[in-house]
Amino acid sequence: MNPLERYLPLVDDEDAFLAACDRPLPSVVRTNPIAATPERVRRAFDEEGIDHEPVDWHDGLFRLPSGSPGTNWPYVHGWIHGQEEVSTLPGLALDAQPGDRVLDACAAPGSKTTQIAADMDDRGTLVANDNNLGRLSALRHNAERLGVTNVAVTNQDARNLSLRPFPFDAFDRALVDVPCSCEGTCRKNPDVLDEWTLDHVEAIAGVGKGILTRAVQATRPGGVVVFSTCTFAPEENEAVLQHVLESEPCELEAFDLPLHTEPGITAWDGETFDDAMRRAHRVYPHHNDTGGFFCAKLRVTDDGTAADSGSERIGEVTAE
Numbered sequence: 636m637n638p639l640e641r642y643l644p645l646v647d648d649e650d651a652f653l654a655a656c657d658r659p660l661p662s663v664v665r666t667n668p669i670a671a672t673p674e675r676v677r678r679a680f681d682e683e684g685i686d687h688e689p690v691d692w693h694d695g696l697f698r699l700p701s702g703s704p705g706t707n708w709p710y711v712h713g714w715i716h717g718q719e720e721v722s723t724l725p726g727l728a729l730d731a732q733p734g735d736r737v738l739d740a741c742a743a744p745g746s747k748t749t750q751i752a753a754d755m756d757d758r759g760t761l762v763a764n765d766n767n768l769g770r771l772s773a774l775r776h777n778a779e780r781l782g783v784t785n786v787a788v789t790n791q792d793a794r795n796l797s798l799r800p801f802p803f804d805a806f807d808r809a810l811v812d813v814p815c816s817c818e819g820t821c822r823k824n825p826d827v828l829d830e831w832t833l834d835h836v837e838a839i840a841g842v843g844k845g846i847l848t849r850a851v852q853a854t855r856p857g858g859v860v861v862f863s864t865c866t867f868a869p870e871e872n873e874a875v876l877q878h879v880l881e882s883e884p885c886e887l888e889a890f891d892l893p894l895h896t897e898p899g900i901t902a903w904d905g906e907t908f909d910d911a912m913r914r915a916h917r918v919y920p921h922h923n924d925t926g927g928f929f930c931a932k933l934r935v936t937d938d939g940t941a942a943d944s945g946s947e948r949i950g951e952v953t954a955e
Contacts, residue, residue: 638831642867655921660822664704664715666695669782671714679709692893713781718746721928725863726750733758738809740793743770745777752783764789794845805855812863813843819865819927843875851883860933869903872929884937887911895922
């Protein structure tokens with residue numbers, strides 16, 4: 636059985652959903668505003684004869700119908716970065732500002748990290764954490780190529796994140812783009828469907844709960860935590876949010892995204908979720924010709940656990 640068939644009751648057009656998931660994903664690049672403007676990137680593409688199509692809902696994104704994003708000189712010079720369209724949504728929701736203290740809890744290989752750094756005008760402190768040391772080398776490379784200087788890289792398990800290496804005890808904002816079953820990436824990596832198991836979905840959902848819980852604890856009252864995945868599975872999306880809403884001082888906040896989305900769901904497989912789940916966004920491939928995605932925005936409502944509560948491991952810290 637195709638695992639995508641379990642989500643057919645959630646979509647408005649079953650045939651269109653399955654057909655979209657079976658089509659290859661367009662190659663997309665994001666303009667890096669630290670180094671260039673969308674207009675300058677567009678001129679560079681024209682000068683080099685690189686086919687490109689602007690994405691209608693984001694003036695900094697371009698689809699490249701042919702060729703690899705990493706084979707042209709604007710990429711080498713750090714003007715652009717290969718990033719799938721829906722991957723930019725968490726950064727838009729986070730809306731990081733210059734001078735903020737921001738956590739990217741699962742940062743490697745750095746597409747969202749470098750997007751956030753650009754939103755911050757490369758000012759403030761952006762902690763880019765990942766538990767995979769090998770993937771952090773890709774993050775460091777991308778940050779250097781794109782001219783990002785406000786990033787501190789940490790190698791920790793985000794479920795036990797420590798702030799002890801830093802001269803502050805809470806973040807203003809946090810991005811929690813957790814490891815997931817990756818069903819929404821099936822257009823660029825069809826193997827995820829062949830490797831899919833419900834056991835893995837349930838196991839990785841537990842990891843998501845731990846990471847999101849810790850991020851809320853490490854964010855100041857009034858701060859923002861954006862939670863995202865590239866899966867359709869309610870076990871990894873709404874169920875994770877439900878767990879954190881019941882255990883931590885936070886609430887789901889309504890927000891807009893500039894493309895077609897569907898609201899989060901309030902019931903699945905005999906389980907019910909808070910009505911506030913409707914404030915989350917589900918992105919299905921057939922609506923925008925993108926990958927699949929889930930994005931929600933939490934506001935921390937009270938002074939929860941101390942930032943270093945239960946966290947003894949400091950981990951490796953390196954400055955970019």
